[in-house]
Amino acid sequence: MIGMSASRLWNRIFIGLALAVLAYAVLAPLTSLSAAQSLNVPLLTDRLWFRIATIIAMFVVMATAWNIIGGLTGYAAFGNVAFFGIGAYTTGMLIAKAKWPFLLALPLSPVAAAAFAALVGLPLLRLRGHYFAVASLGVGVAVGELVQNIDYQGQPMFGGASGLFLPIFSIGDRGLFFFYLMLGAAAISIAVTWLVLRSRFGYGLIAIRENEEAAAVIGVNTTAYKVAAYALSAALTGLAGGIFSQWNVFINQENAFPIEYNVQMILMALLGGTGTVFGPAAGAVVLQLLIQFLSGTLPVTLSLPFVPSDAMPVIAQIILGLMLVIVVIFAPRGVIDFFGGRSRLSLAYLRRSLRETSI
Amino acid sequence: MTDFVQLVIIGLLAGGIYAVVGVGFGLVWGVLNIVNLAHGALVIVGAYLTWQLFTSFGLDPFLTLPLDAVALFALGYLLQRSLINRIVRAPLLFTFLLTFGVNLIAVNILLLIFKSDFRSVTPSYSGQGMELGSVVIPYVPLASLGVSLLVAAALAFVLNRTRAGLAILAVAADRDAAQLVGIDLRHTYAVTFGLGAACAGVAGGLIAMIQAITPTAGEPYTLQAFVVVILGGLGRVSATVVGGLAFGLIEAFAQSIPGSGSVFANAIAFGLMVLVLVTRPQGLLGRLR
Numbered sequence: 001m002i003g004m005s006a007s008r009l010w011n012r013i014f015i016g017l018a019l020a021v022l023a024y025a026v027l028a029p030l031t032s033l034s035a036a037q038s039l040n041v042p043l044l045t046d047r048l049w050f051r052i053a054t055i056i057a058m059f060v061v062m063a064t065a066w067n068i069i070g071g072l073t074g075y076a077a078f079g080n081v082a083f084f085g086i087g088a089y090t091t092g093m094l095i096a097k098a099k100w101p102f103l104l105a106l107p108l109s110p111v112a113a114a115a116f117a118a119l120v121g122l123p124l125l126r127l128r129g130h131y132f133a134v135a136s137l138g139v140g141v142a143v144g145e146l147v148q149n150i151d152y153q154g155q156p157m158f159g160g161a162s163g164l165f166l167p168i169f170s171i172g173d174r175g176l177f178f179f180y181l182m183l184g185a186a187a188i189s190i191a192v193t194w195l196v197l198r199s200r201f202g203y204g205l206i207a208i209r210e211n212e213e214a215a216a217v218i219g220v221n222t223t224a225y226k227v228a229a230y231a232l233s234a235a236l237t238g239l240a241g242g243i244f245s246q247w248n249v250f251i252n253q254e255n256a257f258p259i260e261y262n263v264q265m266i267l268m269a270l271l272g273g274t275g276t277v278f279g280p281a282a283g284a285v286v287l288q289l290l291i292q293f294l295s296g297t298l299p300v301t302l303s304l305p306f307v308p309s310d311a312m313p314v315i316a317q318i319i320l321g322l323m324l325v326i327v328v329i330f331a332p333r334g335v336i337d338f339f340g341g342r343s344r345l346s347l348a349y350l351r352r353s354l355r356e357t358s359i
Numbered sequence: 360m361t362d363f364v365q366l367v368i369i370g371l372l373a374g375g376i377y378a379v380v381g382v383g384f385g386l387v388w389g390v391l392n393i394v395n396l397a398h399g400a401l402v403i404v405g406a407y408l409t410w411q412l413f414t415s416f417g418l419d420p421f422l423t424l425p426l427d428a429v430a431l432f433a434l435g436y437l438l439q440r441s442l443i444n445r446i447v448r449a450p451l452l453f454t455f456l457l458t459f460g461v462n463l464i465a466v467n468i469l470l471l472i473f474k475s476d477f478r479s480v481t482p483s484y485s486g487q488g489m490e491l492g493s494v495v496i497p498y499v500p501l502a503s504l505g506v507s508l509l510v511a512a513a514l515a516f517v518l519n520r521t522r523a524g525l526a527i528l529a530v531a532a533d534r535d536a537a538q539l540v541g542i543d544l545r546h547t548y549a550v551t552f553g554l555g556a557a558c559a560g561v562a563g564g565l566i567a568m569i570q571a572i573t574p575t576a577g578e579p580y581t582l583q584a585f586v587v588v589i590l591g592g593l594g595r596v597s598a599t600v601v602g603g604l605a606f607g608l609i610e611a612f613a614q615s616i617p618g619s620g621s622v623f624a625n626a627i628a629f630g631l632m633v634l635v636l637v638t639r640p641q642g643l644l645g646r647l648r
Contacts, residue, residue, distance in 0.1 A: 076452045129451055130394045133638055134585050138629030141582065145626050204376030263459050266452070314549050317467040328453050329445050357449035359544050 018203040018282070026183065029176055050175035052297065056288045057182035058240050062261065063268035063280035065236035065349045068196065070266060071274030073211030076133040078262050080139025082114040083234035085257040087241025089100065089147055092164045092251050102169045106242045113238025114231040116143075121230040125223070128212075135231060137262065144257030163252030166245060178247040185243060186281065189236045196232070205229050206275075209285060239358050264291070294319055303350065330354060361493045364635040368496055373605020375504030375509055376565055380580050382511050383558030383589035385599045386518075388588060390551045391439075391530040398584055399577030401556045405563025405570045407473060413567075415479045418566050420480050424506065427433035427560035431562060435556025439549040443511025447548065462581075469574035477571040485568065503565040507598070510561050513542040514554065515596040529553050582589050586632045601644055 029050065069077045089110035094105035124135050150157045158164060166241065171177050196202040204225045207215035216222050245251045264287065265280075272283025292298050294316035296309075307315060330350050365589065385396045405427040410425045446453050488497035518524035526547045529537040538544050562580075565573065583606065591602020606628070613627045635642065 014479060024460030072453070076455065077453070123633055127636055130388070131589075131640075133451065134394060134582070135629070135633055135636060138582060138586075138632060142626040142629045146621065149422065263456065267456065270452070270456070311471060314467045314470050318464050318471075319461045321467065322455055325442060326465065328449075328457045328460065329442070353443060357447070357453070358445040359447050359548065 001231075018299060026324075029053070029179055040343045045247050046077045046298070048185070050179050052289075052292055054175075054182045056065075056285055056294070057179070058185045058244060059265065059268060059284040059288045060186040060281045061182070061189045061240040062237055062274070063284040064186070064193055065233045065240075066264075066265045067276075067280045068193060068205075068271045069229050069233040070195065071280070072193075072202065072209065073226060073267055075226065075230070076129075076266075077136045077230070077233070078236050078266070079136035079138065080131045080233065080265060081257055081259065083117060083237040084141040084241040084244070084261065085144055085147065086113045086116055086234075086243040087238030088256040089164070090238070090249050091157055091164055091242035092245040092256075093139045093158065095166050095246065096159075096164055104332040106239075106246070110235035110239045111243025114235040117231045117234030118227050121227045122266060125226040125230060127270075140257065140262060141259065142283075144253050147257070148253040152230075159252070161252070163250055164245075166249050166251075168249055169246050170282040178243065181243050182240070182247075185236070185239050186241070190277060190281055192232065192236065201225065202230070209275075227287075267327070270325060290323075291320065329357075362615075364494050367613055368494065369606065370608035370611030371604055372497070372500035372504050372607070373611060374604035375500075375507035376562060376569070376603075377511050377583060377587050377606045378560055378583045379507040379565070380562040381591070381603045381606075382582035382596050383555035383592075384516070384563070385588040385593060385596075386558070387552055387555040388481070389594050390527055391443075392451075393443065393447065393454045393458065394424070394451075394554075394585065396455060396581055397438075397465060398460040398559055399579065399581035400462045401431060401435065401559035401577075402563040402566065402580050403469065403572060403574060403577035404434070404465065404500075405560030406567040406576070407478075407563075407574075408560070409564035409567045410478050410480050410572065414480070420482055421502065421506070424564045425427075426556040426562045427523050431611035432553040432557040435476060436549045437558075438556070440541035440545065444545055445546055453543065462500075462578075463486065466574050466577070472530030473574060475573050475575070477573055479568045479571040482568070483507065498642055499568050503537075503569065506561065506565060507603075509560060511543055511596055511600045514558065518596065521549055523547075527554075531602060553601025558593045583628060588630045589632050589635055589642060592644045595644070598644040602642065605643065 062080065066077065066080050069075050069080075090109045090112040091102070091105045094100040094108060095102055096260075098105075099158055124132060124139065127338055147158045148161055151160075156162075168174075169177075196205070204215065204220040207218070207220055208222055208225060212222055241256065245256070248255065265284075266285035268287045269280040270283065271287055272281065273279030289298075295313055296316075330353055380398070383401075384395060387393055387395050387398075408427050408430060409420050412418045412426065438546050442458065442461070443454075446457050485499050486497070488501075490496075502624065516524075518528060526537070526542045527550065529540070529542060530544065530551075532546050537547075558569050559632060563577075567575075567581075570576070580590040587602045587606045588599055589596040589602070590605055591600070609631060612629070613623070
């Protein structure tokens with residue numbers, strides 16, 4: 001250890017800790033299997049844990065998928081929740097209305113989301129900066145509205161305001177099954193990002209992010225690359241949506257197209273570091289745990305003096321807003337920037353970040 | 360024919376509100392290059408201020424509008440001076456996230472104070488209107504349209520005829536050159552944001568008289584303001600007013616299509632916006648910059 005710089009040491013400790021947590025998260029649920037129970041293995045998890053862990057894995061998928069269009073390509077997509085919703089409703093409709101089996105319906109979720117992204121991406125990705133951001137936000141809002149309100153022969157086509165109920169997927173241990181399914185989706189999205197970053201395609205995307213005109217000049221087909229990145233991001237997000245619909249058994253506009261997910265996935269990617277392979281996933285774990293903690297679903301909860309417990313959800317939102325403001329102002333390169341060992345967390349670092357962006 | 364005239368009137372009256380929401384939003388966007396996602400929240404703060412003054416002191420809602428403007432100017436000035444000035448040189452994603460954070464805080468503070476009950480401002484003359492043949496023109500929205508045009512004219516006057524306004528235009532044209540000739544950037548940015556917030560406050564006061572308000576009722580206005588500014592073209596107050604009136608008209612006619620109803624308002628607005636952006640990015644009246 002002698003001779004190793006302090007930041008490198010922290011880097012190792014951080015990675016070791018992350019691996020230990022990951023191993024526990026992946027293996028602990030196995031103790032709930034009846035085979036393990038009959039061997040008197042102590043139970044390390046409960047139902048609540050499954051629910052939260054599955055939600056966290058879901059956000060790992062969404063933040064990692066957003067990173068492909070937002071972090072690698074540099075297009076500030078603000079409406080990715082549309083793809084989550086489309087994925088959820090694709091699987092949901094195929095199961096509930098067409099009576100398809102779940103495992104047959106699920107692969108069509110990413111396909112539908114990617115096809116939709118390619119369709120809207122062709123006009124939208126011609127826009128830059130603010131224009132793309134708000135136009136994509138608008139698509140997110142509009143799709144949710146259309147899904148809730150479209151009628152077919154006088155009946156709401158997608159379940160309307162009362163939502164869509166799916167038959168329960170019968171398998172021995174549902175909680176365990178969906179946790180591992182979502183975890184698999186998370187692993188796939190991280191692997192896809194890793195592959196993209198090492199491919200010609202990934203270099204093209206980064207070239208577009210750094211300078212789109214220059215990328216076009218050196219022969220990157222920018223339109224095709226951008227649309228492909230958007231569709232890839234949509235496919236992964238749609239996969240999470242498809243799993244969510246069968247896991248949750250009930251979907252409606254509110255839980256399939258929640259506007260706040262748009263910002264949450266961006267904030268997660270930002271916290272962890274955009275453009276990296278593991279950053280968005282780390283950000284998703286940390287931020288989602290915090291959100292769960294603030295909204296009182298964890299065993300450890302927050303209680304403030306003088307605040308009635310029914311006001312806590314509102315207070316939690318305010319705290320989240322304050323956090324957003326603080327992170328944006330003080331750590332524009334992501335929190336991972338100093339935990340990852342590239343910079344040291346110090347007053348000087350915070351001052352420098354502040355000076356770089358203010359007038 | 361009567362229906363057509365009535366729809367045009369409804370559209371123009373609604374368009375006045377969109378115009379005044381849009382000019383504040385467009386000013387901040389054009390000068391600071393910030394798309395202010397908290398604009399709708401500022402609108403609703405103005406609406407609650409009017410509601411509170413009307414309910415507690417029985418003040419006529421139209422008389423509360425100058426107070427809304429002053430209070431929101433102060434709030435906007437402080438917001439820009441303390442927070443947003445710190446990220447004006449950051450990538451656009453950060454300005455989005457910061458203003459979204461401000462929006463989240465503002466809406467939830469309103470929820471804490473006012474709960475999510477519907478509130479409305481109903482002076483004795485609300486709901487009345489004049490009948491011209493078979494066409495009805497309600498008084499409150501008519502007066503609101505008048506106020507909106509007045510606010511837009513006042514803003515244009517401030518920008519083009521006062522020292523502070525010229526400083527704002529100079530900063531918008533070239534930030535560094537403006538600083539070189541001695542313009543205080545931090546102050547000018549804060550004044551710009553304050554003016555935008557003041558417009559939002561007046562818009563909120565008008566909205567409180569026309570619809571029932573809740574703390575979350577402002578969010579659609581942020582998106583609509585964006586569409587209005589795109590439609591008219593960024594950079595001039597008059598263009599945004601035209602964008603607002605056009606948006607009101609389009610919405611009125613879209614809602615009159617049988618079967619669609621009002622539920623597709625956002626879908627129509629955004630479809631329209633994407634169409635304009637792709638075919639005529641400078642807006643109906645804008646100049647390419």
